[in-house]
Amino acid sequence: MSKQTGIQTDNNTTKASWLLLIGVILIGSNLRVPITSVGALITFIRDDLGISNSVAGLITTLPLLAFAVFSPFTPRIARKIGMEWTIGLSMMLLIAGIAIRSITGIGFLFIGTLFIGLAIAVGNVLIPAIIKMSFPFKIGLMTGIYAVFMNIFGALGSGLSVPASSIGNMGWQGALGVWGLLAVVALLIWIPQLRKKGDSSPKVNVQTEQKTNLWRSPLAWAVTVFMGGQSLAFYTLITWMPDVLNSIGYNASTAGWMVFLLQAAIIPTTLVMPMVAEKMKNQVGLAIGAAVMFIIGFSGLLLGSMVFVPISAILLGVAGGSCFSLSMMFFTLRTRDGKEAAELSGMAQSFGYLLAAVGPVFVGTLYDISGSWTMPIAFLIVISIIILIAGVISGKEGLVSDRSKQQHKRDLAGVN
Missing domain, CATH: 1.20.1250.20 (MFS general substrate transporter like domains)
Structure with missing residues (x-):
């Protein structure tokens, strides 16, 4: 009986490790494609909405500003609710941002883009920390895998968005919105990690924290x-x-x-x-x-x-x-x-x-x-x-x- 329990525990641990690995890969895959996909469609968006080049340029600049402003606050949020929950909520925000951005209208375009920038900022900051905690003996390999998928999907966003926009009646809205499916898949795979709420935020002595x-x-x-x-x-x-x-x-x-x-x-x-x-x-x-x-x-x-x-x-x-x-x-x-x-x-x-x-x-x-x-x-x-x-x-x-x-x-x- 004890042997069976031990085998079951090992199987559960292996399954959990694979789910976390796939989750990290999918989260990483979502950290560039919402930005690179819009860059390829910027001309279509500009002409459709009748905006200037300078205003259109804000579509790619706004997420970078969101990264800059929100990144320092992400660790504080993670300390309160856990890294896993912070990442999970960011995926929900990313899905909402992609959906809102795909609605015709300048206001929706920029509100959705802002949400996307805030969501990606969380992943940018916390995924390296998740890798350090969960894969301490494979940091190099996991960092490499995460970065490769991030860049592969970033390149796919640039290459596939224009062809996708010409399929049926998709237009630039559909070509941007379809990437929300990747975020939905990432969130679904990440759900098991939400049971770890608080586990990833170790208690730190206040005196030690002040010295660092x-x-x-x-x-x-x-x-x-x-x-x-x-x-x-x-x-x-x-x-x-x-x-x-x-x-x-x-x-x-x-x-x-x-x-x-x-x-x-x-x-x-x-x-x-x-x-x-x-x-x-x-x-x-x-x-x-x-x-x-x-x-x-x-x-x-x-x-x-x-x-x-x-x-x-x-x-x-x-x-x-x-x-x-x-x-x-x-x-x-x-x-x-x-x-x-x-x-x-x-x-x-x-x-x-x-x-x-x-x-x-x-x-x-x-x-x-x-x-x-x-x-x-x-x-x-x-x-x-x-x-x-x-x-x-x-x-x-x-x-x-x-x-x-x-x-x-x-x-x-x-x-x-």
């Missing part, structure tokens, strides 16, 4: 700058690379394939990089390599030669995928538990996505001022150098909660 102030941690700020720099570089590239290539001599179609090449290079990188990073004592070399690829890739665009563009596209894709994956790994490798990982993730992604929202606008302004892409690309090379410096600091072994010897001496002096 991430906003005063140099390492936490290095991780934050690293995350912010790579976010700015990626979203600026996605926004302006076609225009840069047009100025070099590429036509619109070929420029689009170069952007596709960049995104294709990201996918295998996001799988391999976390597994490599986890096996290394520190990640300094990986961070330097990724930043150098950013520098070389942007320099290739700066040369203005069509010969170097495919190489630059691949290098920039590998650099972007590497830096994103390293950022996710730093959230787990540089923290002591899931709670601290969520807090670092919230801090870094808040700053990171704020830069991501500002970056394309600032680069566009530099182009307007200078009349060429030389100054904007030079600015992105400077950002790459900052990514390199922040990566060196972030890649060194240690925890954000570790205090320096000088701080420890000051604490002892204060006690005495």
Whole structure:
């Protein structure tokens, strides 16, 4: 009888682990596609609603601003109701946002987009923490799998939305709304995790929590700058690379394939990089390599030669995928538990996505001022150098909660 009970317990544990694995994959699959799908349909939306290009641009900028504003508050909500319930409620909000956005009307479009941004912010912050808690011995593999599915579905959102809009009477509303089915599936698979309410929010001694102030941690700020720099570089590239290539001599179609090449290079990188990073004592070399690829890739665009563009596209894709994956790994490798990982993730992604929202606008302004892409690309090379410096600091072994010897001496002096 006891043996049967033991076997049943093992089977239940295995089933629960697989459900959590599939749940993490499906949640990750929903974290990019609601944004990338609208980017491909922006022209149809603009013409149908009669809005200007600047207003249409807010459709993609608004979620990034929501990430920036809401990310720091997500860990606080998770501490009160549990990470699993916070993620589950975010999926409900995502479904509602996709449905509302698909209703014709400018008001519905922006309200739905705001809901989508808030929902995705939760997943962005908490999934790395869930991985650290639930898969402590497979952090690299799980981070890679999660990132790959996120980017695959992000690419599918860009590629399939326009063809879907031409099916029957779907239009852009149906093409955006159909992705709500993926969110519904993710929520259904996630339901078993809701029984863990409160389990993922370990009780922390108040005195200890007060001593661990991430906003005063140099390492936490290095991780934050690293995350912010790579976010700015990626979203600026996605926004302006076609225009840069047009100025070099590429036509619109070929420029689009170069952007596709960049995104294709990201996918295998996001799988391999976390597994490599986890096996290394520190990640300094990986961070330097990724930043150098950013520098070389942007320099290739700066040369203005069509010969170097495919190489630059691949290098920039590998650099972007590497830096994103390293950022996710730093959230787990540089923290002591899931709670601290969520807090670092919230801090870094808040700053990171704020830069991501500002970056394309600032680069566009530099182009307007200078009349060429030389100054904007030079600015992105400077950002790459900052990514390199922040990566060196972030890649060194240690925890954000570790205090320096000088701080420890000051604490002892204060006690005495």
